[in-house]
Amino acid sequence: xxxxxLYKKNTHSxxxxxxxxxxxxxxxxxxxxxxxxxxxxxxxxxGGVENFxxxxxxxxxxxxxxxxxxxxxxxxDPDVISSLSFWIQANxxxxxxxxKIWVSFITHFGVSLENMRPIPDEGGxxxxxxxxxxxxxxxxxxxxxxxSIYDPxxxxxxxxxxxxALLPEDHTDLFVTDFAEHANCxxxxxxRWMPSNTAKARWIAEVRRRDVEMLCPQHGAxxxxxxVGRFLSWFENxxxxxxxxxxx
Amino acid sequence: MNENIYTRNMGEEYDTIxxxxxxxxxxxxxLVPLAKQMHLLSSNAVSSAARAGSExxxxxxxxxxxxxxxxxxxxxxxxxxxxxxxxxLLASNLARLFSSYVTFGEVLSHFEDxxxxxxxxxxxxxxxxxxxxxxxxxxxxxxxxxxxxINLLSPVSTLVKKGEYLAVCSSVEAASSGEYGVSFEAVSxxxxxxxxxxxxxxxxxxxxxxxxxxxxxxxxxxxRNLLYAR
Numbered sequence: 001x002x003x004x005x006l007y008k009k010n011t012h013s014x015x016x017x018x019x020x021x022x023x024x025x026x027x028x029x030x031x032x033x034x035x036x037x038x039x040x041x042x043x044x045x046x047g048g049v050e051n052f053x054x055x056x057x058x059x060x061x062x063x064x065x066x067x068x069x070x071x072x073x074x075x076x077d078p079d080v081i082s083s084l085s086f087w088i089q090a091n092x093x094x095x096x097x098x099x100k101i102w103v104s105f106i107t108h109f110g111v112s113l114e115n116m117r118p119i120p121d122e123g124g125x126x127x128x129x130x131x132x133x134x135x136x137x138x139x140x141x142x143x144x145x146x147x148s149i150y151d152p153x154x155x156x157x158x159x160x161x162x163x164x165a166l167l168p169e170d171h172t173d174l175f176v177t178d179f180a181e182h183a184n185c186x187x188x189x190x191x192r193w194m195p196s197n198t199a200k201a202r203w204i205a206e207v208r209r210r211d212v213e214m215l216c217p218q219h220g221a222x223x224x225x226x227x228v229g230r231f232l233s234w235f236e237n238x239x240x241x242x243x244x245x246x247x248x
Numbered sequence: 249m250n251e252n253i254y255t256r257n258m259g260e261e262y263d264t265i266x267x268x269x270x271x272x273x274x275x276x277x278x279l280v281p282l283a284k285q286m287h288l289l290s291s292n293a294v295s296s297a298a299r300a301g302s303e304x305x306x307x308x309x310x311x312x313x314x315x316x317x318x319x320x321x322x323x324x325x326x327x328x329x330x331x332x333x334x335x336x337l338l339a340s341n342l343a344r345l346f347s348s349y350v351t352f353g354e355v356l357s358h359f360e361d362x363x364x365x366x367x368x369x370x371x372x373x374x375x376x377x378x379x380x381x382x383x384x385x386x387x388x389x390x391x392x393x394x395x396x397x398i399n400l401l402s403p404v405s406t407l408v409k410k411g412e413y414l415a416v417c418s419s420v421e422a423a424s425s426g427e428y429g430v431s432f433e434a435v436s437x438x439x440x441x442x443x444x445x446x447x448x449x450x451x452x453x454x455x456x457x458x459x460x461x462x463x464x465x466x467x468x469x470x471x472r473n474l475l476y477a478r
Contacts, residue, residue, distance in 0.1 A: 053358065064366050
C-alpha cells in the first residue's frame, strides 16, 4: 500500500493512499484521500469494507484518526463508501457528507441520519479545521448524484470516478507519466460509466474556472500540471455513454 | 487455543445459528396452512352436525371442541410467526456484528509492535468494545427470544394429543350415527391427518430449537473464551 503526501503547507496537507498489492484480485484498486487542516481531518471516499483495516492502519501512521471529523462520499458506490459503518463504529460522532439524493440509500450501509450531512445538488462548502473546500456538482459523472471537491489553497481537485483509470497490476506510478498511454486505460471506463456528454461539458467548464494543479481520481494515477489540461481536453472530445458495445 | 481459533469458531457458529434460524422460520411457516385447514375442518364439522339434526347432538359437542382446538392452534401459530421474524433478524445482526468485530481485530493487529502509529489503538479498541457489547446484547436477546419461542410451542404437543383424542371420539360417534356416520368419520379422519402433520412439524421444530439452543450455548462459551484470551 502506498501512502504519499500530495501537498503540505503549514498545517494544511493532502495525503493519498492506494495501490494495495495485497487486495484480492477481483477487488478494484481505490485511492483514498485524507485532508488535514489545523489538526482536523476529512476523509474523501474512504473505500469499501474490503480495505477498511488497511486504510485505517495506514492512515493511522500519519494522522491521529480520532481527529477525523468528517467523511465525504462523492457518490454511493460500495468501493467509495461501504466501509462507512466501520468508521462510525470507531467514531460515532463522525459527520458524513453525501449527495442529498443518496441519503436514504447510504443509510443501508448501517448509518443513522444523525451522522448524515446531505449536500444539495448545487454543491456547497465543507469546512475542515477552519478551511473551506468547494463542493462542485459532478452529477451523471457517473452517478446521478455525484460531487467533486476543490481545495483553493492546495489547488487540488478531487474528481471521484472522473479521470479514473483501470491500470495494470504492475503499474505503480502515483502520477500520470505518459498521458497517451494512460488514456488507453481510461477510455473504456469513461465511455462505459459516464452517461452524459452534457453533464461532462458542464463539469469541464467548472474545473476550467478554477486554478487546478492536481486532479485526483478515486482509481488510478493522479494528473499533475499540464496533464490536468490534457485530461480535460481528452475528456471533452470523448463521446461518453457509448461504451456498451464498441469499446473494450 | 489462541484468539484466532476462538474467532474462527465463533464466526462459523454465527453462520450456523443464522442458517438454523432460517430453517426454523421455514418450518414454522409450514404451520400456517395447517391452521387454515384446521379452521376449515371445524366449519365442516359444524355443518355435518347441523345436517344431522338431533342425531348430531353428541357430535355437535365434539365440534365445539374441534373449533376450540383450531383457535388454540391458530393463536399459537400467530404468536410464533411474530417472534420468528425477530429471531432471524437478531441472528443476521449477530453475524454482521461479528464480522465487524473481526474487522476491528484486523485493524488492531496492525498496531501490534508498530511504534510508528500516531492514532492510539484505543480509538479502534473502543469501537471493538462497543461492538462486543452489542454482540452480547444481541446474543442475550436471541436467547430470550428462543426461550419465548420454546414456551410458545410447548402447548403444541398437548394440542396434538387433544386432537388425537377428539379424532377417536369423533370416530366412535361416527360408528353410532347411522347414515350421518360417513361425514362424521370424514371429519375424524381429516382431524387425525391434521394433528399427525402438526405433531410431525412440532417434532421437527423441537429438534431445530434444541440444535439452536446448543449452538447458542456453545457461542456463549466461545464468547467467554474469546474475552478471556484477550
